Amino acid sequence: MTAAPLLTLRNLRVTFPGPHGDVAAVRNVSFTLGRERLGIVGESGSGKSTTGRAIMGLVPPPGRFTADEMRLGDTDLRGLSERGFRRLRGRRIAMVLQDPKYALNPVMSVGRQIAETHRAHMRAGARAARRAALDMLAAVRIRDPERVYELYPHQVSGGMGQRAMIAMMLIADPDILIADEPTSALDATVQTQVLAILDELVRGRGMGLILVSHNLHLISAFCDRVLVMYAGRVVETCEAGQLHHARHPYTRGLLAALPELGRRRELLPQLQRDPAWAADAG
């Protein structure tokens, strides 16, 4: 990659105070993100969602994060105040969550929320904002933007709500999008459509995308590079297409434990957890 990376992380650590001392949810995670699609895959408790949230400064107190290096372009994210992060959110980093029901305001129409986001970042007038919102709805392949603009979140289907959320998050033209399980709540066919839209938008705008998911197959099919996380650490990095050549026993164990259409086995090989995987690298 000749261009400078959009995001650089070195030894990110996120800790939460616990009854017996600090608990590290994320331990020494390092990676760079360019104009590519990076997938972070892991099971619950692996720290994948916390990593995404730390990048946006959304670690809930009393959790804290530290890093040797944490840069978004030229901006140093370490020690950034809440106000500093707020300036970045939406404008330079955006996040799409799993369930649009929780991210969309239920008493405001979908289109208006998108327009408000635009106005908040771009200081545009009401009409210009509405225009921008309609354009964005069309960009996420919603066929009747004028009609959908007026709908309320409870009136749109899951897939459309998710597309509306993507529209809302991308309208301020951020450099990076973090998508945390964006399609897990959707049906398989809708999932494919939404991912196609994400793909098109991310490529078209030259953005970087971090896709966080528990779904190995999805990540390996959709992303360029994959990070596998376990117990807060990155245990494996590889090119997406090379996932079946994965070397770490955890990744191999996960792949083997997945039921596969076409490969009938009486019993699935169960993952044997090796405590060495969770050991601190240093």
Next chain:
Amino acid sequence: MIRLDRVTVRYGSGAHGIAAARDVSFTVAPGEAFGLVGESGSGKSTVLRGVAGLIAHAEGVVELAGEAMPRRRTRAQRRLVQMVFQDPYGSLHPNQTVDQALASPLRIQGLGDGEQRIAASLREVGLGPEHRFRYPHQLSGGQRQRVAIARALIVQPRILLLDEPTSALDVSVQAEILNLLTRLRREHGLTMLMVSHDLAVIAHLCERVGVMQHGVLVERTTADALASGDVAHKHTRELLRSNAGFDSAV
């Protein structure tokens, strides 16, 4: 063991009525595992609840073990079929220990020997005495699902219904639960009816599969046919394609 004949479930009435399931008919032989797949809103969960006897206003015939089920089932009829639900967090009462959750069905069905049965049941699903008096919030998702399975099997039903039993679980835990179900099915000679949106999981456990769309059973096929792609209905093909994951050419 299970026979459905033109089962229909309607919500609302008159012009605004929606049929969540319409004229659904199929049979499941004793000891067989039958899967129902479809997207959300396809009616697969409705059919499952109809078989379970959780829907009061279902039309059509539901026959279990050769006996047609009336609108209000007797206690003995209830014992025939039990269900494992999708959400391990919601299927256990938050104020009841594992012990109470397992003792309750025994008490209701009037089965004695509680101590033995509970201990044996826990062993069977891979839990130990240290779990017996814990509350649900003190257990992991996989452990809760094991308790749900134990609770379903403690009354020795002949039919086990499964509503997306592993959707809410991690991959590694899913494999453990699927293996547990395979083993228990063999040991108890259970007849299983399972609902899932995950074709691979269905094909793993079930021999025959029904595909539902918009409340209608559009195809009856086998797990092998799904694997080889040898299917008839367009919707089945769509499901297979989506199951294969993202393809940037789509």
Next chain:
Amino acid sequence: MSGVAWRAWLLDPAPASRRQARFGRWFRGWRSFSANGMAMAGFLIVLALVLIAVAAPLITDPHAAVAQSLAHRLQPGSAAHWFGTDELGRDIFARIVFGARITLTIVALVGAIVVPVGLGIGLPAGYFGGAIDAVLMRVTDIFLAFPRLVLALAFAAALGPGINNAVVAIALTTWPPYARLARAETITRRNAEFVQAAVLQGATPASILFRQIVPLCLPSVLIRLTLDMAGIIITAAGLGFLGLGAQPPAPEWGAMVASGRQVLLDQWWVATIPGIAIFVTSVGFNLLGDGLRDVADARSA
């Protein structure tokens, strides 16, 4: 067992019996409750009220609460009479102490009536829905439509003065929100999967309501009750103030405020001290209720 051993037993992550599990749960709840300063303050106030009420004869002479001494009327606080005397020369301190009994009785009786009635109406309404729900809720609405004090006055006037009638009057006007609360909780829970599992096992609706749904409704109902205590005490005081609650010479705090009204400017303590007692008790129950709600919320979060 030593203190440390008790704690270890209660906090054991793998309890070995039902009792251990249940006590452990209570203990954990207590620990999170006692960590909250305000909640503990409320709890201590309420505890003090209960202790004072129970131990009243040990604290002061029961006669002093009603013994009149016109020669010593309207005296300010002194060594002999800590809170002074009222317009009939009775010792205010003793009247406050014995008045605590009356307050506690009213509050306990109202609670004992309101909670079962509210649950008894709200649970079936929520669980069965349909016609049962409609009928029960309309009955509730009728009671809810009247302002509490006015309705209590009407009942008290119809039933006649006296503490027991005051209790009934207050209870009759207080139960509707509890029925609504129970109904709302039931509607939320009735489709829960553990309820469906119970149906599958062959449980009867009564069994499901009692064993599964009541324990889930109880926390919010009880918390609501503690938060309502303040209002109940004030309503009782209001009735007493109007002469419809406790009758003289019973040392009910509201009645004391009423009779002290006439001398408020010169002998302020006669009315103010019972007023402070009412205030402190209300605040105590409020803080207790808030603390319980915080524990309940944290547990369900």
